[in-house]
Amino acid sequence: MPWPDVTVVDACVRGDGRGGSPTAVTDDDPAATDADRRAVAPAAGASHAAFLGPRRTPHGGLPVRFFTATAELSGCGHGTVAAQAVRLTRTTLDELHDRQLTGGRTFDTTAIRRPAGIEVWFDQGLVALRHPAPDERAAIVAALGLTADDPHPTDAPRIAAPGAPRMLVPVHDRSALFRLRPDLGTLTAACRRYGLLGCFVYVPPTGGRPGAARMFAPAIGVDEDVANANSTGCLAAHLLDTSGAQTLEIEVEQGDVLGRPASVLASARRGPTGITTRVGGLAVVRAGH
CATH class of the missing domain: 3.10.310.10 (Diaminopimelate Epimerase; Chain A, domain 1)
Known part of the structure; x- marks a missing residue:
């Protein structure tokens, strides 16, 4: 299925705004199949795609799912940077402090507007x-x-x-x-x-x-x-x-x-x-x- 309203984010650019990893970000569609989701990243010229869920969980986390052309991932760091950057651009805020649910884990995220882009941090948890x-x-x-x-x-x-x-x-x-x-x-x-x-x-x-x-x-x-x-x-x-x-x-x-x-x-x-x-x-x- 063609996927509307895909935003491409250059995630983890150098400090001057160059480069970064092209990442597709879009709102999830509950009617889509995983095969549909796997097709989004290559169609957008990206290696990964992030899908933003429509509703928060009882713990306050916004669901985000990540797909490459071949698989769903239990987590994606630069995809999280991209997803939270897009979420901040949808607001008038200078900073967005929130929670994300991915791979069964809910964690804190922070997105801040900077002159060269949007700085995003997230808690990775125990390694x-x-x-x-x-x-x-x-x-x-x-x-x-x-x-x-x-x-x-x-x-x-x-x-x-x-x-x-x-x-x-x-x-x-x-x-x-x-x-x-x-x-x-x-x-x-x-x-x-x-x-x-x-x-x-x-x-x-x-x-x-x-x-x-x-x-x-x-x-x-x-x-x-x-x-x-x-x-x-x-x-x-x-x-x-x-x-x-x-x-x-x-x-x-x-x-x-x-x-x-x-x-x-x-x-x-x-x-x-x-x-x-x-x-x-x-x-x-x-x-x-």
């Missing part, structure tokens, strides 16, 4: 961390095509799950990151075998310089993501866990290889139940079509 099993790690590393010189000298791969698990894989510098050419078929098979959403390959922030990352998720129909906000929150949790600190803030640049420079912010904090994170990004809302 579970574990070390990958040797065969799990070997399968992902082989699919990525990493050479013997590529791994980071002091950091190591980790499985992080704010809901859906993904593998975080550190490399030693941006050169190693940018020359990666994964075997996407092999990576798809490995991610499905081990129940992983995808693989977030990164260079940690250091010396005041932002980190850099690339997210590969062909198992859900996204060969490479322009910006993956949830994985950035996962990285903040991992770096906090290995640092011994109580809080940590990071910025991670993404999308350069795809010609869509993007930037995601994240903070992590230790609490009585584990490590919780907040994730943020700047969004530019294009005209609807």
Whole structure:
């Protein structure tokens, strides 16, 4: 079915408003099928689409569902940035503090008008961390095509799950990151075998310089993501866990290889139940079509 009133948002742009991940945002239609929803993102020239529900839940959350061309997602960080940016543009407010329901979890969101766009933050919640099993790690590393010189000298791969698990894989510098050419078929098979959403390959922030990352998720129909906000929150949790600190803030640049420079912010904090994170990004809302 043709879907009316789709707005495209460049989510998680760099600070000057360039780049970002094109994300389709529209009001959900209860008469639509999931096949209809899967068709929206590619029709809009986006990798993901966010569908805003018409009614709030008893807990005050506004339902938002996320779809790629092949699947519904239990969560989408840059999609949340896009969805909340659109919601703010529908008001006359300078700031919108609200609640969103996605994947069975209700969480706080904040959207603020800025000169270069709309800044959005959301509570990612608890991030579970574990070390990958040797065969799990070997399968992902082989699919990525990493050479013997590529791994980071002091950091190591980790499985992080704010809901859906993904593998975080550190490399030693941006050169190693940018020359990666994964075997996407092999990576798809490995991610499905081990129940992983995808693989977030990164260079940690250091010396005041932002980190850099690339997210590969062909198992859900996204060969490479322009910006993956949830994985950035996962990285903040991992770096906090290995640092011994109580809080940590990071910025991670993404999308350069795809010609869509993007930037995601994240903070992590230790609490009585584990490590919780907040994730943020700047969004530019294009005209609807």
